[in-house]
Amino acid sequence: MAQQTRFNKAFFDEVEPIKLVDPLAVTLGAIDKGEPLVYTYGDAIKMAGHSCPAISGGYKLTQLALKELYKDKTPVRGEIKVTFRGGVEHKVNGPISQVISLITGAAPESGFGGLGGGKFNRKNLMGFDEKNEADPSCVCSVVFERADTGKKIEITYSNYMLDANPKMGELMPKSVKGIASDAELKEFGNLWHDRIKTILMNPPDGMFVIKELQ
Template sequence: MSYPVFFNQVRKITVHDPLAQLLGANSDGNIEYSYTDAVKLAGHSCPTVAGAYLMTLKALESLYKGQTPQRGGVKVKFRDGLDEGVAGVIANIVSLLTGCAAEGGFKGLGGNYVRRDLLMFNAPLNDQVLFQRMDTGATVSVSYHPEIVPLEPSVMGLLRKILAGQAQAGEKEEFANGWQDRVRRILEQIDNPELVVCS
């Protein structure tokens, strides 16, 4: 199985999951996630998947400021409804990285390690997503602006040919390379405050 090289060049996210430690999933409860993990969950790599990963990374860095984030210790609210736009895709990746879940999530053990009802939609927010630490109440709001890294116009032309069943094999490969080139350029802007705006 081969992925583009840049997938593993993206800054990784390490979290501490006390439930994983308690249940023996690993000895210290620390879990490292990469952009490749987000791609595996989504089944594809695109600007939305990249944005979900980056928004979560930047939110956790802001909330924990040099400390290891606590998986299961963050509540997340979305401005959009679950079925609006790409909110559901983003929420799946946020859930992977933070442990938060909607009503179908883990119910906990003796009132501890509860993961359900930590992921909400249709919240009255100005920004896209709000992350909140459950121990301190600290919050950070984030919005993602992939438009600052535009797609080459020729790539959309190739996509139209593919969807119309008119593309040759070489054109399909050219499209895939062009599509992932934009994702790469987005991820290279990881620390650009205009890409993921935190407030």
């Protein structure tokens, strides 16, 4: 069996996975027809190289947005258009966009251009509306649109309501500078992930707000 990543937070395995179908994966023989691609929070961590409120928020908002867009149907990867309020460098739009791209297939100009004249195109399915930034109080605001029906929703993510343990202020500088003891590093990681667990598994009211646009 191939070696697997050994994460040290047990709750990662309890986070609800995100399932999509991807016609391109079927066409090129990676999976059988009807089989889903399953994305976990661990996949988002591996993509980003870390776990934080931006990465976890990006994962959760994508999950919630897809549920709202597709209801009881399985989302179709590569057939979802994504637009951020604000530019790619606005707050953490950039890192969150990478999580969304991983899961939905929506990509900027660097994405896959498709086969046979553009079929299965993912290029330019992700964009950034630099002229219309999200409300300053939120982390980000993202519009998701189904290519097949035109249904469009906007999801806003805010995390100002998250409490941070005061001890993090002492432990974080040590951890970042590499001078924390093993015990301090472990304690910081646990305190840091208390917030991540809340975002992923028990988000408070107002953290994720969905508005149907059309």
